[in-house]
Amino acid sequence: MQAVAGALGVAALRPIAMARGETKPVAVMRLGYVELADDPRYADRGEIDGIVFSDRGRPYEGGQVALQEARAIGRVLKIDFEMERAAGRSVDDLVQRVDAWIGSGNVHFVLADLPGSVLLELARRLKGEPVLLLNVSAPDDSLRGADCLPNMAHTYPSNAMLSDALVQYLVAKRWTQILVLQGPAPEDAAAVASLRHSVKKFGAKIVDVKPFVLSRDPRNRTESNVILMTQGDYDVVYVADASDEFGRYVPYQTALPRPVVGSAGLTPTAWSWSWARDAAVQLQHRYEKLAPGRRMNGAGWAAWAAVKAVTQSVIRAKSTDFDPVKAYLLSDKLTLDTVKGNPGSFRPWDHQLRTPLLLATGNAVIATAPLPQFLHQTNVLDTLGIDAPETACHF
Amino acid sequence: MSLTTKLAVLALSAMALLPMAAHAKGTGYVFVSHERTNNIAVIDPKQDYKIIKWIDTSHRPRDMNFRNDRHQLLVACGDDDVIDVIDVATLKVVDHIPTGHSPEMFELSRDQSKLYVSNEESSSVQEIGIKDKIIEREFPTGAEPEGIAITPDGKTLYVTSEVDDMVHVIDLKAGAVIDNIVVGTRPRRFLLMPNGKDLWVSNELSGQVLVIDRATDKVTATINFLPPGFRQVDVTPVGMTMTKDGATAIVTLGRANHVAFVDTATRKIEDYVVVGNRPWGVALSPDEKTLYVTNGLSDDVSVIDMASHRPIRTIPVGRVPHTVLVDD
Numbered sequence: 001m002q003a004v005a006g007a008l009g010v011a012a013l014r015p016i017a018m019a020r021g022e023t024k025p026v027a028v029m030r031l032g033y034v035e036l037a038d039d040p041r042y043a044d045r046g047e048i049d050g051i052v053f054s055d056r057g058r059p060y061e062g063g064q065v066a067l068q069e070a071r072a073i074g075r076v077l078k079i080d081f082e083m084e085r086a087a088g089r090s091v092d093d094l095v096q097r098v099d100a101w102i103g104s105g106n107v108h109f110v111l112a113d114l115p116g117s118v119l120l121e122l123a124r125r126l127k128g129e130p131v132l133l134l135n136v137s138a139p140d141d142s143l144r145g146a147d148c149l150p151n152m153a154h155t156y157p158s159n160a161m162l163s164d165a166l167v168q169y170l171v172a173k174r175w176t177q178i179l180v181l182q183g184p185a186p187e188d189a190a191a192v193a194s195l196r197h198s199v200k201k202f203g204a205k206i207v208d209v210k211p212f213v214l215s216r217d218p219r220n221r222t223e224s225n226v227i228l229m230t231q232g233d234y235d236v237v238y239v240a241d242a243s244d245e246f247g248r249y250v251p252y253q254t255a256l257p258r259p260v261v262g263s264a265g266l267t268p269t270a271w272s273w274s275w276a277r278d279a280a281v282q283l284q285h286r287y288e289k290l291a292p293g294r295r296m297n298g299a300g301w302a303a304w305a306a307v308k309a310v311t312q313s314v315i316r317a318k319s320t321d322f323d324p325v326k327a328y329l330l331s332d333k334l335t336l337d338t339v340k341g342n343p344g345s346f347r348p349w350d351h352q353l354r355t356p357l358l359l360a361t362g363n364a365v366i367a368t369a370p371l372p373q374f375l376h377q378t379n380v381l382d383t384l385g386i387d388a389p390e391t392a393c394h395f
Numbered sequence: 396m397s398l399t400t401k402l403a404v405l406a407l408s409a410m411a412l413l414p415m416a417a418h419a420k421g422t423g424y425v426f427v428s429h430e431r432t433n434n435i436a437v438i439d440p441k442q443d444y445k446i447i448k449w450i451d452t453s454h455r456p457r458d459m460n461f462r463n464d465r466h467q468l469l470v471a472c473g474d475d476d477v478i479d480v481i482d483v484a485t486l487k488v489v490d491h492i493p494t495g496h497s498p499e500m501f502e503l504s505r506d507q508s509k510l511y512v513s514n515e516e517s518s519s520v521q522e523i524g525i526k527d528k529i530i531e532r533e534f535p536t537g538a539e540p541e542g543i544a545i546t547p548d549g550k551t552l553y554v555t556s557e558v559d560d561m562v563h564v565i566d567l568k569a570g571a572v573i574d575n576i577v578v579g580t581r582p583r584r585f586l587l588m589p590n591g592k593d594l595w596v597s598n599e600l601s602g603q604v605l606v607i608d609r610a611t612d613k614v615t616a617t618i619n620f621l622p623p624g625f626r627q628v629d630v631t632p633v634g635m636t637m638t639k640d641g642a643t644a645i646v647t648l649g650r651a652n653h654v655a656f657v658d659t660a661t662r663k664i665e666d667y668v669v670v671g672n673r674p675w676g677v678a679l680s681p682d683e684k685t686l687y688v689t690n691g692l693s694d695d696v697s698v699i700d701m702a703s704h705r706p707i708r709t710i711p712v713g714r715v716p717h718t719v720l721v722d723d
Contacts, residue, residue: 072518072537073559076575279557279581282497282539285516315560315577335580335601337558341650342628343580343600380626 062300066307116140148393165369271301272360429713589641681723
């Protein structure tokens, strides 16, 4: 029996300070976390009723939970895991901050809670620097496609993954005739574009796309009255509503008795508080301890997964250096516990994390995707999102 | 009420934790704990696998162990932070031993005076003196500690951390974690081989059983599972048991809905047998003719004939059956 505490792996870790006592860390692994100070995605809305319903809390605490998990093992392996948080008002701010981290603080893995366009600009300006940005909240397909960059990886699911998960479920239920209600936001257009792709992929049909506006003006009723908008023949209503102001009034108001999916009703998501299998309850409890009064959402899960991917790679690669840790993280050796059954790893063709997704209502997980009916030649998780042969990403 | 039972009840009320004269030796009962219905089903194989009793327990009963020459059945109840003490003669909960937050798996010390309990939500293993119900020592672990094993010499304790992918090695004399072995993803349970040399650990998410050489604390072999028609990601091994001679190990494969029979000498898989949905718990009857498997997501217990490896019965039980234990 080896008599040295934490003998495994420590020899290979870069010693930053000599251990003087049992509690002294011998290595420090510091992560970064950037966000936008005035991120419009987190602005209070309530434009219609003045009430904010959805959990728009930032995902930071999710990362903190994974950091806490890593600290338990850091104590025995003599690695001190830390995470620095910075809010910027502009891309310039963020570039400056990340540059400083790289330069002095030895921070190379940076979680990014940013709108897609801001993240893309940041990644472009950090090109060639020893940094990996981990996207925890932007679903844009383009970031995993034509705009992809080798210094970006994504733990938040893409729009393509989310709509694939939903359409798999609809096809499994044979609810294949879809009426789409589309909001005015660019995010809504992006979600509908992904839906079109998914529908083609799995064999469903969009029977009509009707734009809606937030309005009580009777002259706008063809674009604001759910009953008028849901005339016709269809199996299911899909709502694309990034504002969350319209969608929540669609269920039970449709002209026909049909289910509602998308932004309201049955929603594809990376996480739901009501998921109770695969040690989810324990994770949920750890989150609620750190974020009292809140429940973890999809972005919170993505931040948890991003930190977890880094800390797991540190442990497995037996290093705190950027290159070996990044190489392990992006390799097929990563077996990330997604807490949703299948283990996760990053797709080499676009750096998107493979993960099961949940199809959840406000208080229940109805199904997990991929649905068992959908198979894949190598990994069933690759039935969700853009697969290697069709990728537009070329690093 | 028979005289024997009356005596037992009197004895229980007076000193529940002491050995008793009256007991139910050789009942052959099969005990199944249920995480969601908060009870233990007592199955009598001699009465055509009838459930002869439901023992109500504290909330979320999980791992179980016998104590005091099988007079007592202890069960860890995760949601009430206690270990319930059940009198096997009367099949009633007669005492509670407080634990840390969310006890999941536990083992008894060789002299049965102490409990070693992994507390799923407080990242520690506690050593609890049973007589005085005192937490004597607490060892920090990674997050979600689960599987526990004590070596036959009583000197070393092994604990898995599900979240941190480690096996902690605790020297009980020194009272310290003396080594940490990085294993597969989400390590769950142990099997100590009779040769005293090898320690098996099941890794739920990486789908393997790893063999640790106890002399060096190094992983020396990997056993991979793949029942026909399944994919690697669906193979999530958790529970393990083996025949008394140590020749054959049985591993439950979780989402793959099978158990695997492994030749421990060659580490080759001899057979796969289909069971219910998400098998975790597994136990052999004392005569080793029958294998019991708890199926967590189909709320039943599979009964398998060891000679033919054929499932001979499925017993509907409570919700989310966790552990199965057989009295002899």
